[in-house]
Amino acid sequence: MKKIINAKSQKFLEKYLNNTSPTGFELEGQKLWLEYIKPYIDEYFTDNYGTVVGVINPEAEYKVVIEAHADEISWFVHYITKDGFIYLRRNGGSDHMIAPSKRVNIHTKKGLVKAVFGWPAIHTRHEKDEAPSMKNICLDCGCSTKEEVEKMGVHVGCVVTFEDEFMILNKNRYLGRALDNRMGGFMIAEVVRMLSQNKVKLPFGLYIVNAVQEEVGLRGAQMIAHKIKPDVAIVTDVCHDTNTPMISKIVQGDLKSGDGPVLTYGPAVQNNLLQLIIEAAEANKIPFQRAAASRTTGTDTDAFAYSNEGVPSALISLPLRYMHTTVEMCRKEDVENAIRLMYQALQKIENGQDFRYIK
Numbered sequence: 001m002k003k004i005i006n007a008k009s010q011k012f013l014e015k016y017l018n019n020t021s022p023t024g025f026e027l028e029g030q031k032l033w034l035e036y037i038k039p040y041i042d043e044y045f046t047d048n049y050g051t052v053v054g055v056i057n058p059e060a061e062y063k064v065v066i067e068a069h070a071d072e073i074s075w076f077v078h079y080i081t082k083d084g085f086i087y088l089r090r091n092g093g094s095d096h097m098i099a100p101s102k103r104v105n106i107h108t109k110k111g112l113v114k115a116v117f118g119w120p121a122i123h124t125r126h127e128k129d130e131a132p133s134m135k136n137i138c139l140d141c142g143c144s145t146k147e148e149v150e151k152m153g154v155h156v157g158c159v160v161t162f163e164d165e166f167m168i169l170n171k172n173r174y175l176g177r178a179l180d181n182r183m184g185g186f187m188i189a190e191v192v193r194m195l196s197q198n199k200v201k202l203p204f205g206l207y208i209v210n211a212v213q214e215e216v217g218l219r220g221a222q223m224i225a226h227k228i229k230p231d232v233a234i235v236t237d238v239c240h241d242t243n244t245p246m247i248s249k250i251v252q253g254d255l256k257s258g259d260g261p262v263l264t265y266g267p268a269v270q271n272n273l274l275q276l277i278i279e280a281a282e283a284n285k286i287p288f289q290r291a292a293a294s295r296t297t298g299t300d301t302d303a304f305a306y307s308n309e310g311v312p313s314a315l316i317s318l319p320l321r322y323m324h325t326t327v328e329m330c331r332k333e334d335v336e337n338a339i340r341l342m343y344q345a346l347q348k349i350e351n352g353q354d355f356r357y358i359k
Helices: 007-018 027-040 146-151 179-197 219-228 271-283 300-305 332-346
Strands: 043-046 052-056 063-069 074-080 085-091 103-108 111-118 138-140 159-162 167-169 173-176 205-211 232-240 262-265 289-292 313-320 328-331
Touching (some): 007 179, 173 179, 179 328, 232 332
Parallel strands (some): 262 289
Antiparallel strands (some): 043 052, 103 159, 167 173
16 A cells, blocks of 8 residues: 655654643644644634634535544653652653653753652662552752752642653554644644645545644534534544453453454444444444444543533544553554555545444
8 A cells, every 4th residue: 555654744743742842731742733734725724722723615504524642641740858859740641660760851940850760779678668659759950958849940830741752663563752632633644734735625524623622522523513513533542462471351441453443333333424433444444453342432422522512522542561551562564554544434425424333
């Protein structure tokens, strides 16, 4: 198959992934994303909390959404000791187990303050070898007093992000922090680029949504779904590659990087829309995998599906290794196939299409 990701789009991807967009503070990442899609859309708008929406055919009554979320997990400064150590609270599903010895950036009005998650040397832990927990991990920014920390601009409420950056492994794996879910933002941006460059004319309004605050409860999607009032929503996010050590396939299912994007079955997924996407995959020989959700998908799909009077929604996921760590990893061909699948599925949707089971 013809490659989708070109040099320009990969340069954007690297810049987009290296940028920090913690939950509630997504502004800089949203600016980068919007600047990239502007040449391919007719107009755009934002909401009060930072979700950005690009629109093609804004005059159309029938509205189709493709969506990803822009935010990444992070930490909040919670307590500064008199000796200058900094304790944190989670902002999203941040993993305390990976924190020790990691380098971080503390975001302040004076700029970035460098710090590390300190951890006692192995020589000192023989009698009491504690596991990392929110009670014992803390930051050291090289200060000796609380006053010294505060003089650097650090205060309770400052956001903290890991410092790790994007890289490519073995020429075919993207690696870094925040692939969850800025890979989704990248993929929907590439769909729009392809539609524009291939001069595809859609018979409906297409709303390209990069939503905020998914990591704390799908909040951005909830807000923007009520603003747009879409007729259809296709959401893209990540799921677990379960073919690494220490993961039970009995619990998590059998999903593998390189075998294609994942289509989810579950109550929030509208079956007729899901079937349309499956037919698009089969007709265009796009590999895909299947997953089953329980009561919820845990993604913005749930927010769109149960908004307004019920919006036919579906989920296309990217298999991801090591989710919510600084070494999240996915396969390039899965990214391209997810882009290709959304691109083809959109062209199967008819203007005014009624997805109801009983009409």
